[in-house]
Amino acid sequence: MNQTAVTATAAATAAPSSIRDVTALSTVYGDGESVSAVALHYPKTIDASRLKASDFTVAGKTIDKVYTNDAPETALAGKKGSYVIVSLVHPATPLPTAASQNKPKDDQGDKGKEGSNALNGGDAPMYSDRKAPDLSVAVSQTGTVYATDGTAYGPTTTALAADKTVDAVKDAFKTYIYKDPATGYEMPYNIYLPKDYDADKAKTYPMVVFIADASANINDPKAVLYQGNGAIVWATPEEQAKHPAIVLAPQYTEDLIRSIGMMTTDTHQWTQGLTLVTDLIMDVSNKYRVDKDRIYGTGQSQGGMANIAISDAYPELFAGQYLVACQWDTQEMEKLKxxxxxxxVCQGDSKAFPGMNEATALWEKDGAVVARSRMWDSTGGTPVFEQMMRVMED
Structure with missing residues (x-):
């Protein structure tokens, strides 16, 4: 062989991969948080034209695509850089069946009976067994990766575990503790401020308040951020580009349940928990530059019920609300017309489905405008849902 060929062969069989570090990139989806990509940092700028998905494997994951970037973060389009982003497929969540539903925990404490019949249409279990998600991930480089100067990085001999985990959206929330003068109790809360919040001290922002369902009622103050995307979605770059907003996500803890009980129950009575979360919302709206005419509420189950109760008691607080899988006393809800x-609501929800149908019928009787969609098949997928949304909006 000539000298050029010898040099090329030596480069192709270079020493093992020189991956400097591995970063797991997580995303909070509707069904919780999971690793959505892995960022591999190489010593030199990587040749994107020679990069292939088959050059990598990720244990227990399916690779969607690979591309280069100049930082350990995902991007809509690849950039020239020393990072390889291994993007992963997020699998569809299996539809639940009666057999797959979690049973209430046996240890319900002194108030356990209140939550013991959740599967028969009663209140939700009082204490959740939710844990922080397992975001561990290991990646192997199975092929050769090339730098733009021709340097070849050979396959790894073992799978490399991620050194750290980053979720740019979730990590942008700050966590604080609110102490309520009215009840004397403390409550953690998470707040997101728009990236330009400090640039203009005179500017006010709308605020979205998300209250989670009872499965997030644990002592981890960030559970409300990873149990689903009810809070996170409003802080994504896509949503913030359309509507810069403050996002507030209170965390109702197990300690609060053991001291003052559930935030909401099917008796539809005002509770100390509702006083606590309402006072928190008021405090935050005064402490930050919140446009008081543009406070929006959302939540599912416990969180939706809290939204309704608070809106009944303080009808001028919320400019609008998105209520999911929840219900309340329909006579009280008549105030929301x-x-x-x-x-x-889901057709199989024995409380929310009939409850909300009764409420909307009352609103129509009182002269409110109500638009209803025909039933959505939960397996229909995003394109079908978007079309049905457009029809209902029209």
């Missing part, structure tokens, strides 16, 4: 509301 002139509110801007979006409602989503």
């Amino acid at each position: 002139d509110k801007n509301l979006w409602l989503t």
Whole structure:
């Protein structure tokens, strides 16, 4: 062989991969948080034209695509850089069946009976067994990766575990503790401020308040951020580009349940928990530059019920609400007939489905405008849902 060929052969069989570090990139989806990509840092700028998905494997994951970037973060389009982003497929969540539903925990404490019949249409279990998600991930480089100067990085001999985990959206929330003068109790909360919040001290922002369902009622103050995307979605770059907003996500803890009980129950009575979360919302709206005419509420189950109860008691607080899988005393809900509301309930929900149908019928009787969609098949997928949304909006 000539000298050029010898040099090329030596480069192709270079020493093992020189991956400097591995970063797991997580995303909070509707069904919780999971690793959505892995960022591999190489010593030199990587040749994107020679990069292939088959050059990598990720244990227990399916690779969607690979591309280069100049930072350990995902991007809509690849950039020239020393990072390889291994993007992963997020699998569809299996539809639940009766057999797959979690049973209430046996240890319900002194108030356990209140939550013991959740599967028969009663209140939700009082204490959740939710844990922080396992975001561990290991990646192997199975092929050769080339730098733009021709340097070849050979396959790894073992799978490399991620050194750290980053979720740019979730990590942008700050966590604080609110102490309520009225009840004397403390409550953690998470708040997101728009990236330009400090640039203009005179500017006010709308605020979205998300209250989670009871499965997030654990002592981890960030559980409300990873149990689903009810809070996170409003802080994504895509949503913030359309509507810069403050996002507030209170965390109702197990300690609060053991001291003052559930935030909401099927008796539809005002609770100390509702006082606590309402006082928190008021405090935050005064402490930050919140446009008081543009405070929006959303939540599912416990969170939706809290939204309704608070809106009944303080009808001027929310400019609009998105209520999911929840219900309340329909006579009290009649006060909401002139509110801007979006409602989503499942036909199989023995409480929310009949409850919300009764409420909307009362609103129509009182002269409110109600738009209903025909049933959505939960397996229909995003394109079908978007079309049905457009029809209902029209």
